[in-house]
Amino acid sequence: MPITIKRPVERKKLSETVEEELEMMIRQGEIAEGDALPSERELMAAFGVGRPSIRDALSALARKGLVKISSGERTRVTRPSPDAIISELSGMSKDFLSQPNGLQYFDQLRSFFESSLVRHAAEFATSEQIQELEKAVELNGKAINNENQFKKTDIYFHRVIASIPGNPIFLAIHQALVDWVIDARPAKTNVQELNARSHQDHVEILACIKNRDVEGADKKLTQHIQYVFDKYYAE
Numbered sequence: 001m002p003i004t005i006k007r008p009v010e011r012k013k014l015s016e017t018v019e020e021e022l023e024m025m026i027r028q029g030e031i032a033e034g035d036a037l038p039s040e041r042e043l044m045a046a047f048g049v050g051r052p053s054i055r056d057a058l059s060a061l062a063r064k065g066l067v068k069i070s071s072g073e074r075t076r077v078t079r080p081s082p083d084a085i086i087s088e089l090s091g092m093s094k095d096f097l098s099q100p101n102g103l104q105y106f107d108q109l110r111s112f113f114e115s116s117l118v119r120h121a122a123e124f125a126t127s128e129q130i131q132e133l134e135k136a137v138e139l140n141g142k143a144i145n146n147e148n149q150f151k152k153t154d155i156y157f158h159r160v161i162a163s164i165p166g167n168p169i170f171l172a173i174h175q176a177l178v179d180w181v182i183d184a185r186p187a188k189t190n191v192q193e194l195n196a197r198s199h200q201d202h203v204e205i206l207a208c209i210k211n212r213d214v215e216g217a218d219k220k221l222t223q224h225i226q227y228v229f230d231k232y233y234a235e
Contacts, residue, residue: 015056036074
């Protein structure tokens, strides 16, 4: 039975072809981590394309964390970091946030993610990590009347919790959630009241962690995230 073609096959850009070839060479180990890539002129000759195609391809590889581009130096092969992997999702995620229920879905993701982190913290946090959490809560309390500073100390408190397992991917995901969700947070007139409540929640979460109360820490963290969502997004 003959196949009906409804539209022509889309041709790839030259830069995309170069990007795919270089990425395959890197992933297969033909070009090792730390190695310098050939110069732009050499790459142009090797692939038979112009400088703009080479630069677009290298920029795409840099976004994937596969190369590092430095002014005045040769581009070098690097290992993708958790931050580079997560940042690839940022554009799509911000578009998703603007869709119906987008914020609610991301808030649910944050709740599931931070629930596991706070449970781990309550069970395994070291005395040094608890001291850092105490410092974060103290700074958070001092910033209640300063919205910009409060936001920074709020993020710091949750970031310390995310750092306790020692997994860099958790920190990258935490930072991404902060960027995606907090950037979308609308302005409020009763911000000092909201800050005071959030700070008190942080105090109580810290107390549960110090008391090794896993269930209490999880419950309080979940209530805290739900409160913030209701006050900033659901009204």
